[in-house]
Amino acid sequence: MKINITSALRSGIAVMCLVAAAVAPLAAHHSFAAFNMTDEKTVVGTVKQVEWTNPHIWIWIDVPNDKGGKDAFGFEGMSPNYLERRGWSRTTLKIGDKITVTYHPLREGNTGGMFMSGKMETGKILTGGGSNN
């Protein structure tokens, strides 16, 4: 599924540019266009999939919904080369791990966003996500 985020930009481009200005240097390749960088949300779930790949890692977690089911949330993080120098490894997150994720939400209706920080059940804090954390 590909999401076109065009319409979301119409209202907030100035704000986005301002925010991007603050964080852009941390993003070698990064596109901020898809994320609402001024918004911050937190969800709790269990790790479903991890892509430990360049130019960004992606983490999917299953989050229980109020219908008794679960929704998959996807998060874009920084790159492996960056994160491995900051306490992460490709095995830091394992499928089934419980994690609390704070993120900048996707602009267009999808469950997920840009990973800001995470807290593992062990108490381990993960920072250095896609935004400047």
Place this chain on the structure above:
Amino acid sequence: MTTPKRILLATGAAVFIAVAIGSLAVAQQVITKPPTAADWAAMAKLPDFNGVWERGGGGAPRGGATPAANAGGQAARGAGAAAAPRGGAAAAGGAPQAGAAPARGAGGAGRGAGGRGGGLQLTPEYEAKRAAYKAPEDNETANCLPPGMPGIMGQPYPMEFLLTPGKVTIIIEAYTQVRHIYTDGRKLPADPDPHYFGNSVGHWEGDTLVVETVGFGPNTNIAPGVGHSDKMKIVERFRLVDPDNMSIETTITDPVVLLAPTTSTSNLRRHREWTITEYICEENNRNSVNDGKAKINVAIPSPNSTR
């Protein structure tokens, strides 16, 4: 053969030789000489630039005091390249990143740095271009093209300096890029092909490596909305300010675009505990931009994915 004919022939030969030499000069063929033992021995007298460096104080806290040189990070001065402190820089142990190394083009990753080239003194032509500039949602770095110079020197990933006889090589982790800086005395090309990294030569002034670069590709820029002409020249002065901190003073001149040269200073910190690793941007790029419009692919991978 009569004497006038001989003279004519000799003149013709001379002209032919002159033209041949001229052609060589145009092609600017440079022979890279094999290094001698003396050349290698001379390397030992150069400042110790070898190793892995990253801008500012980025990276894991290393304990102890952050060198003052990094605490300040970037300091733009002179006519331009206003530094744009990045948010939360202190938290990341990082230094603000300056406009000296704006990422390329069209509103890109370097769209901080003085906004749309704010702080730069532009010629009327380029001031008008900047005023008319509409930032796209993203730039080509979203498609994994590198920013080129000067933006590549401002990436959040490390770079490794290699000093060998006649050359300084900078291996840049971001986008797996390389800068080739010839220090064997060759001249800058008179009519360079445009490249992302331009064409670089360097020389040592005492302990300072002075690098001159010309011939930049059309996809590089001075700042978002501020392109460059074929007259752009970048001069970088690299020197150690203490054993593990390097200062880079970058001066950009472009008489077609800038009313005055713009100079800024950035810092690199050596990380002896690091090695350069892999960054293949195309490996799993879920971002893209097409005609200024950005997209993201959030499709969840198959559980059988090998990623």
